[in-house]
Amino acid sequence: xxxxxxxxxxxxxxxxxxxxxxxxxxxxxxxxxxxxxxxxxxxxxxxxxxxxxxxxxxxxxxxxxxxxxxxxxxxxxxxxxxxxxxxxxxxxxxxxxxxxxxxxxxxxxxxxxxxxxxxxxxxxxxxxxxxxxxxxxxxxxxxxxxxxxxxxxxxxxxxxxxxxxxxxxxxxxxxxxxxxxxxxxxxxxxxxxxxxxxxxxxxxxxxxxxxxxxxxxxxxxxxxxxxxxxxxxxxxxxxxxxxxxxxxxxxxxxxxxxxxxxxxxxxxxxxxxxxxxxxxxxxxxxxxxxxxxxxxxxxxxxxxxxxxxxxxxxxxxxxxxxxxx
Amino acid sequence: xxxxxxxxxxxxxxxxxxxxxxxxxxxxxxxxxxxxxxxxxxxxxxxxxxxxxxxxxxxxxxxxxxxxxxxxxxxxxxxxxxxxxxx
Numbered sequence: 001x002x003x004x005x006x007x008x009x010x011x012x013x014x015x016x017x018x019x020x021x022x023x024x025x026x027x028x029x030x031x032x033x034x035x036x037x038x039x040x041x042x043x044x045x046x047x048x049x050x051x052x053x054x055x056x057x058x059x060x061x062x063x064x065x066x067x068x069x070x071x072x073x074x075x076x077x078x079x080x081x082x083x084x085x086x087x088x089x090x091x092x093x094x095x096x097x098x099x100x101x102x103x104x105x106x107x108x109x110x111x112x113x114x115x116x117x118x119x120x121x122x123x124x125x126x127x128x129x130x131x132x133x134x135x136x137x138x139x140x141x142x143x144x145x146x147x148x149x150x151x152x153x154x155x156x157x158x159x160x161x162x163x164x165x166x167x168x169x170x171x172x173x174x175x176x177x178x179x180x181x182x183x184x185x186x187x188x189x190x191x192x193x194x195x196x197x198x199x200x201x202x203x204x205x206x207x208x209x210x211x212x213x214x215x216x217x218x219x220x221x222x223x224x225x226x227x228x229x230x231x232x233x234x235x236x237x238x239x240x241x242x243x244x245x246x247x248x249x250x251x252x253x254x255x256x257x258x259x260x261x262x263x264x265x266x267x268x269x270x271x272x273x274x275x276x277x278x279x280x281x282x283x284x285x286x287x288x289x290x291x292x293x294x295x296x297x298x299x300x301x302x303x304x305x306x307x308x309x310x311x312x313x314x315x316x317x318x319x320x321x322x323x324x325x
Numbered sequence: 326x327x328x329x330x331x332x333x334x335x336x337x338x339x340x341x342x343x344x345x346x347x348x349x350x351x352x353x354x355x356x357x358x359x360x361x362x363x364x365x366x367x368x369x370x371x372x373x374x375x376x377x378x379x380x381x382x383x384x385x386x387x388x389x390x391x392x393x394x395x396x397x398x399x400x401x402x403x404x405x406x407x408x409x410x411x412x
Contacts, residue, residue: 167380190359
C-alpha cells in the first residue's frame with residue numbers, strides 16, 4: 001500500500017479505536033444501540049443491555065468509517081486493501097460455484113460493511129465479474145457504484161420494483177451474479193414467516209424464488225469490521241436450489257429461505273451488533289408459543305410430523321431419526 | 326378480445342385470482358399480484374403475443390391496464406418492424 005494510503009489507514013484506524021472507546025458516552029438521542037435495546041426489551045433470546053448498546057453503536061461508526069476509507073482508495077490501493085486487510089473464511093466452499101457456469105446469488109443480510117463484503121467476495125471470483133445489485137439509486141448507488149468500479153467489478157444497478165425484478169431474472173438467465181439482501185422489510189407485500197432468533201420473522205421470498213426459477217446457487221456473504229480498519233468476510237456454504245426441485249414451489253421457497261436464514265442467524269449470533277435491523281425486528285416478527293412441560297411429548301410429535309413431511313430434514317440432520325423414532 | 330381482457334383472463338388462469346377481483350382492482354397490489362407473480366404473467370404474455378418485454382418497458386407499470394398498454398405498444402412496434410422487413 002502507498003505511503004498516503006497507509007497514513008490515511010492509520011488515521012482512520014485511530015479514529016475507529018477512539019470512537020469504539022467513546023461510544024458509551026454518546027447522547028441517548030444519537031444512540032442507535034440504546035434505541036435498539038429499548039425496542040428489544042422484554043423479548044426472549046435477543047441481545048440486550050448496555051454492553052450490546054455500546055457494541056451496536058460502535059459497529060455503526062466502524063462500518064461508516066470503513067466505507068468512507070474504502071471510497072477514498074484508488075484502484076490499485078483498493079486491490080491492495082482487499083489483499084492485505086481483508087481476511088476470508090469459508091471461501092473454499094464457494095470456489096467451485098464461482099468457477100462454475102450456473103448463475104449465483106450473493107445473499108447477505110443488512111449486516112456490517114456489506115458493500116465491502118460484496119467487493120471482496122467478487123475479488124475472490126475468478127473470471128466472472130458482472131454483478132447486478134438492487135441499490136437505492138437516489139442516495140447510495142453512486143458511491144457504491146464507484147466502489148465496485150474501483151474494485152474492477154462490472155456492476156449493474158437494478159431499478160426498484162417490477163423493472164428491477166424482471167432485470168434480475170434476465171441477468172440470472174444469462175448466468176450472471178445477483179446481489180440480494182433478503183432481510184429488507186420496508187416494502188414487502190407478500191411475505192413468508194420463518195423461524196429466526198426464537199421468533200417468526202416475515203421475509204421476502206424473492207431470493208428463493210429467483211434461485212428456484214433459474215437454478216442459481218445461493219452463496220451467503222457476510223462482512224464484519226476487524227481491528228485496525230480491516231474486514232473479515234465470511235462466505236457461507238453455497239445452497240443448491242436443485243435440492244428442493246422435486247417439491248411444490250411454495251414448499252421449496254419456504255425450505256430454501258429457511259436454509260438461508262439459518263445461515264444468517266448462525267452468523268448474526270456470532271456478532272449480533274453488526275445487524276442493522278434490531279430496531280425493526282420486533283415489528284416484523286411475531287412471538288412463538290413458549291416451550292411446553294418436559295413430560296409433554298407434543299413437540300416431539302410435531303417434529304416427527306415435520307420429518308415425515310420433509311424428508312430432506314432427516315437427510316440434513318440424521319440425529320432427528322433417533323429423536324422421533 | 327382486446328389485450329386488456331386477454332391479460333385479465335391470463336392472470337385469472339395463471340395466478341388463480343377470481344375474475345371479479347381483477348375487474349375491481351386498480352393496481353397489482355389490490356389484485357393481490359406481487360412482483361414475482363407479475364414475472365410469471367410477463368413470461369406468459371411474451372409467449373402469447375410473441376413479443377419481448379424489456380425491463381425498461383415496465384417503468385411506471387402499476388396495473389393490468391398499464392401492462393396492456395405496454396403489450397399493445399410492443400405488438401404495434403413488432404408489426405411495423407415486420408412490415409418494413411417485408412417491404
